[in-house]
Amino acid sequence: GAVVSQHPSWVICKSGTSVKIECRSLDFQATTMFWYRQFPKQSLMLMATSNEGSKATYEQGVEKDKFLINHASLTLSTLTVTSAHPEDSSFYICSARDKEGSPLHFGNGTRLTVT
Amino acid sequence: AQSVAQPEDQVNVAEGNPLTVKCTYSVSGNPYLFWYVQYPNRGLQFLLKYITGDNLVKGSYGFEAEFNKSQTSFHLKKPSALVSDSALYFCAVIKPGSARQLTFGSGTQLTVLP
Numbered sequence: 113g114a115v116v117s118q119h120p121s122w123v124i125c126k127s128g129t130s131v132k133i134e135c136r137s138l139d140f141q142a143t144t145m146f147w148y149r150q151f152p153k154q155s156l157m158l159m160a161t162s163n164e165g166s167k168a169t170y171e172q173g174v175e176k177d178k179f180l181i182n183h184a185s186l187t188l189s190t191l192t193v194t195s196a197h198p199e200d201s202s203f204y205i206c207s208a209r210d211k212e213g214s215p216l217h218f219g220n221g222t223r224l225t226v227t
Numbered sequence: 228a229q230s231v232a233q234p235e236d237q238v239n240v241a242e243g244n245p246l247t248v249k250c251t252y253s254v255s256g257n258p259y260l261f262w263y264v265q266y267p268n269r270g271l272q273f274l275l276k277y278i279t280g281d282n283l284v285k286g287s288y289g290f291e292a293e294f295n296k297s298q299t300s301f302h303l304k305k306p307s308a309l310v311s312d313s314a315l316y317f318c319a320v321i322k323p324g325s326a327r328q329l330t331f332g333s334g335t336q337l338t339v340l341p
Contacts (some may be wrong), residue, residue, distance in 0.1 A: 118270065146329075155317065155333045156271075205270050215261060216329060218270035 115139055116208050118219025125196055125226055133191045133222045135206030141186040142208035146216065147179075150203045162189050196226040230254050231320045233332035240308050241340050248303040248335045250292075250318030259321040260301040261329065262292055264314045271317065277301060288312070308339045 115138040125131050135145060144163050148156040160176075162168040162183035170176045178200075180192040189208070193200055203223050207216040231252045240246045252258055259278050263271040275286025282294040292303045303316060318332040 116270070155331050158329075203268070207271070215273040215276055216263075216271075217273065218263070220270045221268065223268060 116142075116206065116217045116219045118206050118222055120222060121220060122223040123225070125224070127197055127226055128195055130192055130194045131196055131224060133193075133204055133206070133224075135189045135191070135208065135219050137187045137208045137210075137217070140208075140210045140217075142189070143186065143210060145183055145189040145206060145208045147181060147189075147191050148205045148207065150205060150221075156205060159191075193224065196224070198226045200224065201226045230322060230330045231318050231332040233316075233318055233335045235335050236333070237336045237338070239338045239340060242310050243307050246305050246308040246312070246337065246339070248316050248318075248337060250301045250303065250332060252299050252301065252318075252320050254320060254322045256322070260292075260294060261319040261321075262286065262290070262301075262303050263317045263319060263331075265317065265334075266314050274303070274316075310339045310341050313337055313339045 117136045117138055119134045123131055146161050147159045149159050150156050158171050159174045160168045160170045160181050162181050164183050164186050168181035178194055183189040201224055203221050205221040207218045209216050233250055261276045262274040264274055265271045274290050275284050275292055277284050277294045285291045290305050292301050294301050316335050316337055319329045
């Protein structure tokens with residue numbers, strides 16, 4: 113079945129540094145990728161939608177200058193958390209699909225801890 | 228307004244007993260409905276979906292769900308629960324004609340007791 117690889121699975125960084133998270137679709141072309149943030153014991157909050165070759169669409173309240181999303185190819189999207197702060201510590205999950213109506217395939221998530 | 232609701236935060240069931248995880252939706256038209264499962268510190272895994280056709284949908288790991296348009300529900304079921312089914316379950320909907328993004332329910336923690 114379709115596989116989405118997310119890397120790294122966990123990362124610890126110092127406050128003020130930037131962290132890049134990669135999301136790759138391994139055996140299908142992902143025309144659309146989504147980035148979510150999940151707090152403990154809570155549902156997923158959609159941060160942004162990215163379509164290959166175009167700018168990401170951010171949800172209300174998500175700072176696009178802080179959470180930089182790039183979807184340069186049909187198999188790769190990246191999320192960069194810039195100037196990270198402790199409040200950015202969270203579980204970030206990406207998902208991808210090849211066409212509308214098809215199931216989303218999720219990465220295993222990245223646990224970000226900012227110290 | 229919430230598009231999809233999971234009324235139970237927690238469901239406990241004994242191993243071997245049938246389980247039901249409830250989901251209701253509140254969108255007009257013919258929504259696409261999905262169930263996902265999440266294990267600790269993991270991404271979500273697709274279980275099953277309803278797009279059109281037979282109201283009873285069978286999915287992975289022996290799970291099934293029934294689309295009930297009159298009750299606007301899409302409850303997840305399994306005839307005989309396993310301890311390994313313990314996880315967080317999310318119902319999700321794609322609203323037709325929307326930005327084609329999934330809207331997730333709040334999640335239901337299923338615990339299967341040995």
